[in-house]
Amino acid sequence: MTTATVAPRTNTLALVGFIAAFVIPIAGFVLGVLALRQLRAPGNGESGAGLARWSLIIGALGTLLHVIFFIVWISLFVAAVNGQPIGG
Numbered sequence: 001m002t003t004a005t006v007a008p009r010t011n012t013l014a015l016v017g018f019i020a021a022f023v024i025p026i027a028g029f030v031l032g033v034l035a036l037r038q039l040r041a042p043g044n045g046e047s048g049a050g051l052a053r054w055s056l057i058i059g060a061l062g063t064l065l066h067v068i069f070f071i072v073w074i075s076l077f078v079a080a081v082n083g084q085p086i087g088g
Contacts, residue, residue, distance in 0.1 A: 007047070011035050014048030017055035025062025032056040 013035035021028025032055030039049050079086055 009046050011039055011046040011048035011052065013038060014051040014055065017059070018051040021055040021058035021062060025059045025066060027059070028055045029059030029063060032059055 013031050017028050017031030017035050019028075020031055032052045035048060035052035035055070038044060039046060039052060076086060
């Protein structure tokens with residue numbers, strides 16, 4: 001008789017962080033950090049370290065892109081309010 005091997009459960013924070021990294025990048029980054037801390041705790045048999053790492057990467061890049069977009073948007077807004085020509 002053979003016994004079935006049960007796959008380890010995926011960490012919920014890692015999964016939610018990975019999904020959130022595409023929608024709200026800073027939330028994905030924070031959830032990725034929390035998930036990695038949980039996964040590295042002694043005695044934790046859950047999987048999902050890859051999802052947590054990718055949520056960190058995607059969250060960091062997404063946050064950086066949002067910050068750059070916001071800076072460009074504010075500079076264009078200020079230029080438009082001051083009546084300066086845009087792009088020249």
